[in-house]
Amino acid sequence: MRTREATAAPWAAADPYATALRAGRGPLFLRRADGWLLPLEVERWCARADRADLEVLDRCEGTVLDVGCGPGRLAAELAARGRTALGIDVSEAAVEQTVRLGGRALRRSVFEPLPGEGRWGTVLLMDGNVGIGGDPRALLDRAARLLSPGGLLIAETLPVDVDERAEVQVVDATEAHGGTGEPFPWARLGTPALSRYADRAGWAAVDQWAAGGRRFVALRSRSASSRAEAPKSTAVISSQRARKPSAGSPVAER
Template sequence: MSRALSGAGGGPANGRPVGAGRLGQAAPRTAALPAWAVSDPYAAALRTGRGPLFLRRADGWLLPLDVERWCARADPVDLEVLDRCEGAVLDVGCGPGRLVAELAARGRIVLGIDVSEAAVARTLRLGGRSLRRSVFDPLPGEGRWDTVLLMDGNVGIGGDPRALLARVAALLAPGGLLIAETAEADVDERAEVQVVDVTDARTAGSPFPWARIGSAALLRHAGAAGWRAAAQWTSGGRRFVALRSDRDARSSADPPNRTAVISSQRARKPSADCPATDS
């Protein structure tokens, strides 16, 4: 990814999963991953393109994950978002890769990252470039991306919006653009959740931290972290916020290097345990 209860390339912000977790050259450390990213229900759903999957809170509240939409082609609302993207694009929590594939088809420089092996594999099959990585791990082109996407509720990755905003600021070039899809309700919640297949009570992952963030809450967190609001809109019942990084270009000794971003995305033969383009 990369829905409702923020949760890899898909994630939940309006009811869809999101990408987060830890990874590196080897298989990610399970203890640091969102449980849904390594659970059989999530991987199986991405392979088949079908649910039903839900995020379940400890109190039993269920949030549906929009697996079918994530696994389909980019819809008109997605396309509106992609039209706003600038320069080289990093899709955090790219999920099954619909946005990465669409941008690649447009000839754009784009890379998706996700902690789910199934998500990365599907993105690669669609012709997109993807790495099995957490947003908090070392990434290609740090400080040189023009746009970062946090779609499908991925703004909830890790359950700490301010920590995520700080990390995204470090990934963007000075003045870069963050586009985040927020929750439909005006909420600012943290919760332990797990991915479940309600048709089989045995298929549930371990609890992991997630956040559910509405537009107003995101703008509050962003303002406190030194971001500037660039736009706010609703389309197709989904809500979005665009933010500008206020990191001063003079604070970086090296100018943005687009060549480095491009070369870092060259397709390489996937390894046996990590089927992804690597840096």
């Protein structure tokens, strides 16, 4: 099995991401191999939880695991509410920012061993983190193993019907025409695509809604009696994330 350092390396080594988080602003992009740029919403991630975020947090049940927590606006808001919550992120800068805001966070990949496995009440995949690892089915299977039986998954999806997998790099404006970081797998999913993957994996649809120009899906995990055996070959993905394309359409490279 790969070490945590090896698993996290593609994203954690993306210095433009750490720089942007510490500055609280972009521009920052995921650059696909074909040259398209996916804008990352750094300013929103570094701000306080907005109305759409708060609506998601109001729906959370029990203890909350925020996968790919970024600079920690959600983990910090949950902590301020007195909720038991943990953010995980492969970026040291993200974990530092989360703790600075008052949230709890670990530098960890979702595909590595985590505290409370099988006992979390809610798992969050916000800000496009449903694309982590570039394999939606593997990520859904992992989320099911993190949750308690019948636990809740809330995922943010794209506002268009898309099901895409790609190799991407994190780049800033100066690197937009050729990033130097190691490429990593990423997926982009609209609500219909995520619903198809979830249905095949045995998840129960709970709700879907829009807020603040963003789209969300809530799913209920399988019961303990119907939970499938954990897959062996996909237990470790090459990065926790390839993280966070915005909810908007890609911007073509000029």
